[in-house]
Amino acid sequence: MNINKEFWDQRYVSNDTGWDASYITTPIKDYFDQLDDKDKNLRILVPGCGNAHEAEYVFRSGFKNVFVADISAFPLENFKKRVPDFPAEQLLHVDFFLLKDSFDIIIEQTFFCALDPKLRPQYAAKMAELLKKGGRLVGVLFNDPLNNDKPPFGGTKEEYISYFRPYFEIKYFDNCHNSIPPRAGRELFIYLIKK
Numbered sequence: 357m358n359i360n361k362e363f364w365d366q367r368y369v370s371n372d373t374g375w376d377a378s379y380i381t382t383p384i385k386d387y388f389d390q391l392d393d394k395d396k397n398l399r400i401l402v403p404g405c406g407n408a409h410e411a412e413y414v415f416r417s418g419f420k421n422v423f424v425a426d427i428s429a430f431p432l433e434n435f436k437k438r439v440p441d442f443p444a445e446q447l448l449h450v451d452f453f454l455l456k457d458s459f460d461i462i463i464e465q466t467f468f469c470a471l472d473p474k475l476r477p478q479y480a481a482k483m484a485e486l487l488k489k490g491g492r493l494v495g496v497l498f499n500d501p502l503n504n505d506k507p508p509f510g511g512t513k514e515e516y517i518s519y520f521r522p523y524f525e526i527k528y529f530d531n532c533h534n535s536i537p538p539r540a541g542r543e544l545f546i547y548l549i550k551k
């Protein structure tokens with residue numbers, strides 16, 4: 357299966373978006389809620405953002421330098437309508453692997469599992485490239501085998517952590533205790549600092 361832009365466009369066109377929680381999920385909300393006012397200027401990226409409910413919440417909470425990126429234009433159009441005051445230049449219609457920029461925080465949620473597993477080493481390297489030294493990769497990964505032939509692709513903590521170790525100090529990479537109910541007991545929370 358070719359998991360390319362057309363694949364994702366088709367998922368949005370046919371409304372086949374079972375991953376979409378339709379609100380900010382608790383692990384990400386709780387993480388941002390405990391940041392300080394001094395963090396409000398940090399540059400934040402949500403790659404493979406989809407409808408980007410996380411970005412909407414974070415932006416409305418006063419973080420103004422939030423960027424969302426997706427290979428499909430459909431969710432970005434939805435986002436534009438839902439959050440009309442979000443700066444157009446912070447909506448990036450781009451392949452994550454081609455993105456050139458620098459961020460303080462990158463959020464992961466159901467993007468890693470959407471990619472062909474052979475891209476996992478490149479994903480970790482690209483995250484490291486996009487983060488400033490000391491920048492953080494924060495979010496959730498499925499701790500569940502899931503599918504072998506189409507997204508979502510799953511895996512284990514031991515496999516995942518091997519991709520990140522070369523680039524990141526592992527602050528937390530373990531069971532997530534505040535998942536949304538459908539994902540409870542099936543997620544790892546990750547908090548990694550770029551070396």
Ligand SMILES: C[S@@+](CC[C@H](N)C(=O)[O-])C[C@H]1O[C@@H](n2cnc3c(N)ncnc32)[C@H](O)[C@@H]1O
Nearest residue numbers: 364375404405406426427428451452465466470
């Ligand atoms: C499973 S969805 C997750 C969306 C969102 N993170 C969420 O939690 O609702 C995966 C998203 O990644 C996007 N995507 C897939 N490959 C991409 C790539 N190479 N660059 C940027 N976005 C990509 C898809 O278009 C899709 O919106």
